[in-house]
């Protein structure tokens with residue numbers, strides 16, 4: 386969470402470029418925005434709120450100087466206000482810092498610095514950093530060594546960018562457990578939390594590892610370790626184009642990304658051969674354990690149903706934040722599969738570091754070069770392209786595609802890979818009919834509570850549908866295994882309570898239908914997702930989101946999620962909410 390950028394340009398003013406770059410990181414946090422440039426002094430503009438609002442209020446790009454740093458915040462310490470917005474400065478206002486991460490021992494450091502006479506202006510953990518650097522620089526140390534010495538005292542996670550008027554043509558960046566990449570353009574140099582921020586300026590990227598420091602100046606980029614020794618780093622050429630991170634005529638990134646899903650599944654299918662090779666490298670596996678958070682957790686639940694039903698292989702799914710309580714149950718016969726869109730989720734990375742001590746690890750990830758890809762033994766890439774909307778959509782269906790391919794190769798059911806090729810068309814059919822779902826969304830936009838139900842492979846779909854609704858509409862949506870309702874939640878079903886039922890044709894169909902009848906009998910409004918040819922379901926439903934009747938239950942999760950994504954999206958739009966930037970959330974959660 387939080388996005389940081391830094392740049393050094395030849396003759397151009399830095400502030401407009403920084404502003405443009407940091408806009409591409411707004412998915413990481415939008416509580417406040419701030420920019421600092423260095424000319425003869427540190428010039429700062431910062432404001433609470435989203436970039437567009439702040440820009441109107443304080444005109445962010447109007448700053449002198451051709452180098453600087455910028456930040457978008459997802460608040461951890463200190464409420465979202467102007468005073469807590471980054472960049473933060475020292476007492477002399479000669480040093481400015483932007484930070485993504487958490488300083489765990491900031492209280493202790495702050496008290497110590499206050500006793501030494503430092504004056505703090507914010508409630509953030511970050512502000513201890515410029516004051517520590519100030520302390521070392523005032524003792525005659527240069528910027529680079531001062532940053533290094535300051536970090537020796539800090540416990541926690543960070544990606545930092547630091548500037549100082551005492552060394553006016555330099556930016557020092559450093560990372561530990563928060564992402565930081567470096568961009569090497571023609572006479573212009575960047576650092577950023579993520580690639581889309583700098584793609585317009587360069588596709589030459591260096592991925593920093595934990596404990597690496599980068600020094601940007603007019604002559605180029607130098608990477609060093611924490612002992613100050615120079616390290617040679619590989620330059621990666623990024624294949625994503627700047628257009629891929631633009632809205633391309635759609636109102637929001639989310640709806641663009643929903644529409645990109647057939648292509649994302651098709652592109653991910655190209656990974657089939659690589660996945661087959663990875664499968665051939667697995668050791669002796671007796672148990673699979675998926676580890677993930679949020680939407681990636683729901684993709685993992687589908688994996689459990691597939692692995693258990695196709696291979697009878699015991700499969701567990703553990704929330705990454707809970708993994709440490711199960712870590713002792715892993716051994717060298719367990720394959721631990723991490724699912725993560727970003728590859729930077731702190732909970733997932735912590736679990737990965739624990740699991741690799743005992744077990745074979747595999748990550749399924751969307752972001753090239755992300756931390757998870759460098760920590761796990763095996764890596765599978767989902768080919769969704771950059772996902773900017775905070776709510777995961779196309780990365781989810783790409784994760785599912787990878788999991789299906791993996792299960793197909795591991796169980797020798799290659800017919801499933803053939804069937805996957807039909808899925809993009811099923812999705813396109815739903816998208817062609819999105820106005821129907823928009824109309825259903827209009828009917829239910831003011832309802833306060835929803836239930837989502839499904840059985841077997843449709844249960845994770847119900848959970849994911851409920852999560853999408855919560856995230857972007859702020860409406861309470863609860864996902865349940867359809868058979869579980871009668872064990873308690875049925876007490877909440879009353880006249881007009883909407884129940885979204887996921888009912889594909891197949892094994893679970895009749896039993897789910899019985900559960901639909903149970904809620905109808907208690908007055909529920911049933912919105913179902915099922916075959917457009919299913920006359921019984923139609924008669925039991927107030928509204929039907931119809932799917933192609935050919936879709937088998939086993940293939941249903943990848944396309945059946947599309948109407949539920951659209952449903953949440955259109956309710957969000959009807960309520961006047963920005964679905965790309967829901968309140969309190971950020972795309973990539975780099976704190977535990």
Ligand code: M6R
Nearest residue numbers: 679680681725726727730776777
């Ligand atoms: O990048 P990851 O897949 O590891 O992220 C995990 C969750 O934070 C993420 O899926 C989150 O739940 C999304 N907002 C879902 O839309």
